[in-house]
Each structure stands twice: as C-alpha cells, then as structure tokens.
Amino acid sequence: MHKFILTIAGGGSTYTPGIVKSLLAKKEEFPLKELRLYDNDGDRQEKVAIIVKEVVKEFAPELKVLTTTDPETAFSDAEFIFAQMRVGKNSMREQDEKIPLRYGVVGQETCGPGGLAYGLRTIYPMAELIDLVEKYANPKHWIVNYSNPAAVVAEAMKKLRPNARIINICDMPVATIRNMAAVIGEDRNKLVVDYFGLNHFGWFTKVTVDGVDRTDEIRKHAIKHGLLVEDMTKVDAQHSDPSWIKNWKNIQYMMEMFPDYIPNPYLQYYLLGDSIVEHTNVEHTRANEVMEGREKRIFDAVDEYNRTGEVDLSSFYTGVHGQFIVDVAMSLAYNLRKRFLVMVENKGAVMNLPEDAMVEIPAYITSDGPEPIRVGEIPTFYKALIEQQYAVEKLIVEAAIEHSYxxxxxxxxxxxTVPSAFKAKEILDELIKANKGYWPELN
Structure with a gap:
C-alpha cells in the first residue's frame, strides 16, 4: 500500500498532538511514509514536537517525523498538507475578542469584528502558503484547510488563488452532529445530515439514521435543553469547557424562537448578540480560557517531560477535530466519495443564493475534490441572513485586496453584531492599531 508524505502547516498548534493521534489511529488504512511539522515559530513548534514525538513513539515508532521552519524541506513531494495557521497566535485572538467587547459588541474569534480582524491577518499568509505548496509539493497534493476564519479564507482564496488544490473544512458542524448523535443515542458516523449556510452560519434541516428521519427527536430535545446531554465530558472533552456548555445551551433559545431548523452554535453571536455580550467577562474571554487550559496543558506536559523524561499522553485527546480532517484526507486519497459538510462555491447548489458565494453544504469528497449536493431553495429569513453575512465576508476580502479602509x-x-456605523468606526480604528504589522495597510 502506498505511504503518504503529510505536512502539518502550523505544527506549533496545540491541536497538533490530537491530529497526530487521529492520523496514527488510522495508520493501517492511511499509512504515512513521513510526517512533517512546519511553523514559522520554531521554538513553539519544537516544544509541541516533544509531545508529538512521544505520540508517534507510542503508536507508530517506525514513522519518520521531521520538524522544520524551511518551506522547501516542509513541502517537497508532500501529498497532503493540513493547514491550521493562527496568525498572531492567542495574544492577537485576545485582542480580537476584547476590543469589540469594550464597545458593547460581540467579541469572538471568527464572528463579528474579531472574526474580520482575524481574517485580515490570515488572507495573505494563506495565499503565501498555497504558493509555497504549489512550488514544492507533489503536483497532485491536497491542502486540507482548518485555518480560521474559514469563511473569509475560503472567499479570499477563491479570488486570489482560484486554482489552488485546497478544500476548506470546519469541525464545528461535525461537533454539532456528535452532540445530536448523543441526544438520540447513536454513533455520529451513522447520522446523515442536510445542511445549508456559510461557515459558522448555517442550519441543519434533516437528520437521518439508517434511512429513518430522527430530526423531530433532536428538535424537541434542543427546544428544551439545547444540544446538551447529562455528561458532556463523555461526549467530547474539547467542547465541554464552561464557555462551550453555554454555547450548547444557547441553542435552546434559538430553537424556541425559530424551531424549524437546528442552528450551528455560532449563530448565537448573530441572533443573541446582546445577551452574549451581557454574559461575557471582557477581562476574561475564550482566549484566556484556551491559554489557561489546552495551551497550558501542552506546555506543562513539555516541562514535565524535560524534568522526568515522561509524559501522560491520555490528556491529549483526539476528538472530532482530528478525526474529521483525517477522514476528509482519506476520502480524497482513495476516492471514497464520503459525504461531509465542506465549503464550496455555490454554483446553483442553493438556488436562491449568489452563484459565487462560498457556502457550507454537504458534498461527496472524491479524489478530484468535492462534488456538492444540491440543496434547492431556502426560506426568506435564512436567505436574508446569509446574504447579509456573505456581503460582510465579501467586503472584508475586497478591503484586503484593494487596501480599502x-x-x-x-x-x-x-x-x-454591530449596532451602528459609529460603533463600527470606533472598533475598526482600534483594531487597526492593534493589528499594525499584521494587516494590509488600509487607506
């Protein structure tokens, strides 16, 4: 069986050990010849690599692991590139969240002003990554992109690098499917869902298991409890932090008002924005929770290894984040035509949305990329919300390309998420100062 060369771009991410565990869990079906970690922060990557190498030692000691900050070394002949860059790291994420909150506006890393700030930081680094991969990698490579904000990145690459061999994915729909599966006591892999929207801005319209429609069961539970079950830690540790418990609970309030479809959790930032702001501590946001939680666990484990030569790998869970990206890569590698929710150019799949919108819908993943499944027309309320959000994403991409303030x-x-142009200007002007050196210059 052919063995693949796979590079993780953003190797210094705290998600990397979990992704590697997921890869090695499928090592018989998806064997690797070489695993490469690539990051522009070599010091951080080397620390994370200590954990990665221990994971490899336990699950696949024969696998060659290479860490590098050199793109030619990283991408030469690579067949798969998992991209998970975070431009500005969590310190800039903290600014994305806290600056809007100071003006009474939602502060979130992918939604609202913070998401647009993150998008402006990420657009050109992603284009640069694509260029480097195309220069050095196997001509039939695939970039499987997790880099956020995925909607803005997908829209920008459609314009800047339209021929790139890239598939943009997000684990949030899969995490939501996992919760829905827990609600009805099924394996998430058995659920087949219909869904439409943009990334972090969509709705589940139907859920079937073995051909049986289970949507009403999930809908009734969600109206009463959101997408919470009794013990969330048994569902997935990654999304059971206190802030995530709130997110799953908030689905209840959206479902009480709009019960037809099951919303992506991120819709709370658009539909319940005033409540979100009211219940958010501007001094301690999700960025702080991550830095004190997942990030701290990684670097504490590195310190422990440096002291004792031992590390507890059980704390580095796989979860849907790692499993999903590996499943997508396998479907690309072996033409499995598995059905996943991914971002694609609309081209009539949602009949009454713009043809060029980068929508998130079901698609069959083949060796030639995604084959979108037609959704048909969507109702007025959802269409209007999506068109507004798509216009936001399109404008921020045009702002980056045209350097337009x-x-x-x-x-x-x-x-x-923003109540007025006055507030928008105040937030934008402060974000410009905070992102000096990261954003394209806006004139």
Missing amino acids: TKALMALTLSK
Whole structure:
C-alpha cells in the first residue's frame, strides 16, 4: 500500500498532538511514509514536537517525523498538507475578542469584528502558503484547510488563488452532529445530515439514521435543553469547557424562537448578540480560557517531560477535530466519495443564493475534490441572513485586496453584531492599531 508524505502547516498548534493521534489511529488504512511539522515559530513548534514525538513513539515508532521552519524541506513531494495557521497566535485572538467587547459588541474569534480582524491577518499568509505548496509539493497534493476564519479564507482564496488544490473544512458542524448523535443515542458516523449556510452560519434541516428521519427527536430535545446531554465530558472533552456548555445551551433559545431548523452554535453571536455580550467577562474571554487550559496543558506536559523524561499522553485527546480532517484526507486519497459538510462555491447548489458565494453544504469528497449536493431553495429569513453575512465576508476580502479602509468599515457596519456605523468606526480604528504589522495597510 502506498505511504503518504503529510505536512502539518502550523505544527506549533496545540491541536497538533490530537491530529497526530487521529492520523496514527488510522495508520493501517492511511499509512504515512513521513510526517512533517512546519511553523514559522520554531521554538513553539519544537516544544509541541516533544509531545508529538512521544505520540508517534507510542503508536507508530517506525514513522519518520521531521520538524522544520524551511518551506522547501516542509513541502517537497508532500501529498497532503493540513493547514491550521493562527496568525498572531492567542495574544492577537485576545485582542480580537476584547476590543469589540469594550464597545458593547460581540467579541469572538471568527464572528463579528474579531472574526474580520482575524481574517485580515490570515488572507495573505494563506495565499503565501498555497504558493509555497504549489512550488514544492507533489503536483497532485491536497491542502486540507482548518485555518480560521474559514469563511473569509475560503472567499479570499477563491479570488486570489482560484486554482489552488485546497478544500476548506470546519469541525464545528461535525461537533454539532456528535452532540445530536448523543441526544438520540447513536454513533455520529451513522447520522446523515442536510445542511445549508456559510461557515459558522448555517442550519441543519434533516437528520437521518439508517434511512429513518430522527430530526423531530433532536428538535424537541434542543427546544428544551439545547444540544446538551447529562455528561458532556463523555461526549467530547474539547467542547465541554464552561464557555462551550453555554454555547450548547444557547441553542435552546434559538430553537424556541425559530424551531424549524437546528442552528450551528455560532449563530448565537448573530441572533443573541446582546445577551452574549451581557454574559461575557471582557477581562476574561475564550482566549484566556484556551491559554489557561489546552495551551497550558501542552506546555506543562513539555516541562514535565524535560524534568522526568515522561509524559501522560491520555490528556491529549483526539476528538472530532482530528478525526474529521483525517477522514476528509482519506476520502480524497482513495476516492471514497464520503459525504461531509465542506465549503464550496455555490454554483446553483442553493438556488436562491449568489452563484459565487462560498457556502457550507454537504458534498461527496472524491479524489478530484468535492462534488456538492444540491440543496434547492431556502426560506426568506435564512436567505436574508446569509446574504447579509456573505456581503460582510465579501467586503472584508475586497478591503484586503484593494487596501480599502472604506470597505473594511462597510464590512463592520453591515455585520449583524454591530449596532451602528459609529460603533463600527470606533472598533475598526482600534483594531487597526492593534493589528499594525499584521494587516494590509488600509487607506
């Protein structure tokens, strides 16, 4: 069986050990010849690599692991590239969250002004990554992209690198499917879902198991409890932190008002924004929770290893994040035509949305990429919300390409999370100062 060369771009991410565990759990079906970690922060990557190498030692000691900050070394002849870059790291994520909150506006890493700030930091580094991969990698490579904000990245790459061999994915729909499966006592892999929207901005319309429609069961539970079950730690440790418990609970309130479809949890930032702000501590946001939680666990484990030569790998769970990206890669590698929710250019799949919108819908994943499944027409309320959000994403991409302050201001003003153009301008001006050196210059 052919063995693959796979590179993780963003090897210094705290998600890397979990992704590697997921890869090695499928080592018989998806064997690797070489695993490479690539990051522009070599010091951070080397620390994370200590854990990665221990994972490899336990599960696949024969696998060659290479860490590098050199793109030619990283990508030469690589067949798969898992991209998970975080430009500005968690210190800039903290600014994305806290600056809008100071103005009474949702502070979140992928939604609202914070998401647009993150997008402006990520667009050109992602284009640069694509260029490096195309220069050095196997011509039939695939980039499987987890880098956020995925909707903005997908829209930008459609314009800047339209021929890139990239598939943009997000684990949030899969995590939601996992919770729905727990609600009805089924394996998540047995659920087949219908869904439409943009990334972090969509709705589940139907859920079947073995051909039987289970949507009403999930809907009734969600109206009463959100997508919480009694013990969330048994569902997935990754999404059972206190802030995530709130997120799953908030689905209840959206379902009480709009019961037809089951919302992606991130819709709370657009539909329940005032409540979200009211219950958020501007001094301690999700960025702080991550730095004090997952990030601290990784670097504490590195310190422990340096002291004792031992590390407890059980704390580095796999979860749906790692499993999903591996499943997508396998479907690409072996033409499995598995059905997943991914981001694709609409091209009529959702009949009454713009043709060029980067929608998130079901698709069969083949060796030639995704084959979207047609959704048909969607109702007015959802269509209007999606068109507004798509206009926001399109404007922020145009702002980056054209170096346009006005279009960036338009994007923030149009965001459903921002109450007025006055607020949008105040937030934008402060974000410009905070992102000096990261953003394209806006004139």
